[in-house]
Amino acid sequence: MNNFIELTNISKHYGDKVVLERMTTQIAKGEFVTLVGASGCGKSTFLRLLLGTELASSGAITIEGELIEKEPSSERGIVFQKYSVFPHLNARQNVALGIEFERSVGLGRLFGAKRKDAIDIADAWLEAVGLSSSAELYPHELSGGMQQRLALAQALVKKPKILLLDEPFGALDPGIRKDMHELVLKLWQENQLTVFMVTHDLKEGFHLGSRLWVFDKRRNDPHAPNRFGSTITFDIPLNAQNATRNHQDLEAIKSEMHIVSTT
Amino acid sequence: MQRLINRSPSRPLRIALSIIPFVLILLTYQISSGMRKAENEQDKLLPSFTEIASAIDRMALEPSKRSGEYLFWRDTQSSLSRLVKGVSIAAFIGLIVGLAAGAIPLIAAPLKPLITAVSLIPPLAILPVLFIVFGLGELSKIMLIVLGVSPFIVRDILQRTQELPREQLVKAQTLGGNSWQIILRVILPQILPRLIDAVRLSLGTAWLFLIAAEAIASTDGLGYRIFLVRRYMSMDIILPYVAWITLLAFATDWLLLQLSRFIYPWYHSEK
Numbered sequence A: 001m002n003n004f005i006e007l008t009n010i011s012k013h014y015g016d017k018v019v020l021e022r023m024t025t026q027i028a029k030g031e032f033v034t035l036v037g038a039s040g041c042g043k044s045t046f047l048r049l050l051l052g053t054e055l056a057s058s059g060a061i062t063i064e065g066e067l068i069e070k071e072p073s074s075e076r077g078i079v080f081q082k083y084s085v086f087p088h089l090n091a092r093q094n095v096a097l098g099i100e101f102e103r104s105v106g107l108g109r110l111f112g113a114k115r116k117d118a119i120d121i122a123d124a125w126l127e128a129v130g131l132s133s134s135a136e137l138y139p140h141e142l143s144g145g146m147q148q149r150l151a152l153a154q155a156l157v158k159k160p161k162i163l164l165l166d167e168p169f170g171a172l173d174p175g176i177r178k179d180m181h182e183l184v185l186k187l188w189q190e191n192q193l194t195v196f197m198v199t200h201d202l203k204e205g206f207h208l209g210s211r212l213w214v215f216d217k218r219r220n221d222p223h224a225p226n227r228f229g230s231t232i233t234f235d236i237p238l239n240a241q242n243a244t245r246n247h248q249d250l251e252a253i254k255s256e257m258h259i260v261s262t263t
Numbered sequence B: 001m002q003r004l005i006n007r008s009p010s011r012p013l014r015i016a017l018s019i020i021p022f023v024l025i026l027l028t029y030q031i032s033s034g035m036r037k038a039e040n041e042q043d044k045l046l047p048s049f050t051e052i053a054s055a056i057d058r059m060a061l062e063p064s065k066r067s068g069e070y071l072f073w074r075d076t077q078s079s080l081s082r083l084v085k086g087v088s089i090a091a092f093i094g095l096i097v098g099l100a101a102g103a104i105p106l107i108a109a110p111l112k113p114l115i116t117a118v119s120l121i122p123p124l125a126i127l128p129v130l131f132i133v134f135g136l137g138e139l140s141k142i143m144l145i146v147l148g149v150s151p152f153i154v155r156d157i158l159q160r161t162q163e164l165p166r167e168q169l170v171k172a173q174t175l176g177g178n179s180w181q182i183i184l185r186v187i188l189p190q191i192l193p194r195l196i197d198a199v200r201l202s203l204g205t206a207w208l209f210l211i212a213a214e215a216i217a218s219t220d221g222l223g224y225r226i227f228l229v230r231r232y233m234s235m236d237i238i239l240p241y242v243a244w245i246t247l248l249a250f251a252t253d254w255l256l257l258q259l260s261r262f263i264y265p266w267y268h269s270e271k
Helices: A043-051 A091-103 A112-128 A144-156 A174-191 A202-208 A243-262 B011-039 B049-061 B071-103 B105-120 B123-134 B138-163 B166-174 B179-216 B222-232 B235-263 B265-270
Strands: A005-014 A017-027 A032-036 A058-063 A076-079 A162-166 A194-198 A211-217 A230-237
Touching: A005 A043, A017 A043, A017 A058, A017 A230, A032 A043, A032 A202, A043 A076, A043 A162, A043 A194, A043 A211, A076 A144, A076 B166, A091 A112, A091 A144, A091 B179, A112 A144, A144 A174, A144 B166, A174 A194, A174 A202, B049 B071, B049 B235, B071 B105, B071 B138, B071 B179, B071 B222, B071 B235, B105 B138, B123 B138, B123 B179, B138 B179, B166 B179, B179 B222, B179 B235, B179 B265, B222 B235, B235 B265
Parallel strands: A032 A194, A032 A211, A076 A162, A162 A194
Antiparallel strands: A005 A017, A005 A058, A211 A230
């Protein structure tokens, strides 16, 4: 299962502006890929390609040998930094919505025993993310961290093949962010998820990922900065047991990125 | 000494300050009325408060000598019924069209220019057309309100629908929702409180068209009465009617706000 997800020669450009160029790689099932890089380096664009809200200009993305759908679908879950949960539904309803969509095609709403069943599943997920006591609360009554927990539960209820996280903890306080890291790692291990996470925090990328990608430009033409796009310049397998090694890598990348961005 | 821009009145002071202008207006009125009455006892332009009170008494508390009806209440009932019907139909049209066009780009493409064009037609200019097509009965008056108000509601709802965060719609798609389900469970419930907002904003316009229609062709209604008694310069009736219309407008607005707060608490705490 080394080729769970395959990227073949992915490029993305908007008009003359090349954002991503010639990305080819494979991702194994159960990998936790963290995407780091300077702002505007194309890591979020890449996530949107995976999500299906944007299409690659050329190249192909396959999951289990099949081309991905050209619009967002339930095989790819997403948690954004903001607006991931629905303000008009309480926590339990937010999680149950995914089940209701699936089991009630006409109305997207379940009643009676079926509803009870959906609520049970939703409650189990709320418990998994530590929101059992807040099931009746609406998003505006939840803190930022709790909203992101809810967004995770909401996405995971669909059992997506891949989970995409777009700077999910960027707006949280450092202390809460640490709790969220533990939660994400726990969920990742328990559910054998394949995760892609965009972050601007290099340390967070090292701490969470099983594989770290650095996005940057291989070539740069100072007279035509849009001519070349980014690609994965570093692809580092991370090992939880080898923290010192990881730390050295971190320092190495920090200095490398500095060199790349100044030349 | 604190800067003026940093000084705000305490709550009791604020309430007192907010009442003062009203008291001043009433006082000015009474003094002017007294001055005119001193000159000419028959003056009709600024009736005294006792005259106004007896006019209210005549209109609201005694049956009319001609028809045996309480004219004030009958006028109120007719006008409110037209207003509610007109605004409800306009809100319904606004919700359906605005939501469909806001959520589905293929529907927005042909509708948006049309809505813009329709909203630029001055409704009063086609009032004669309405009278010709729908007759002089209730229907033409209600249609005037519908025509006057619905373009605004349609455009407002369309815009509010398109303003919903893109992330929410993407999220709903990753939860497996199809277009219909997403409209029904994600977009519609979030648009309803915004529809109440739009209705509140359009009530002033709705009153304008209602009174215009009643002034031109009607046999009852608050607007009809005002324009009827104008012929006799009955300021003692016109003034309380205007105050009553203002009060009704204020009350409807307030009730809609309370309703919205009660049904959609999440919407009001978001802001």
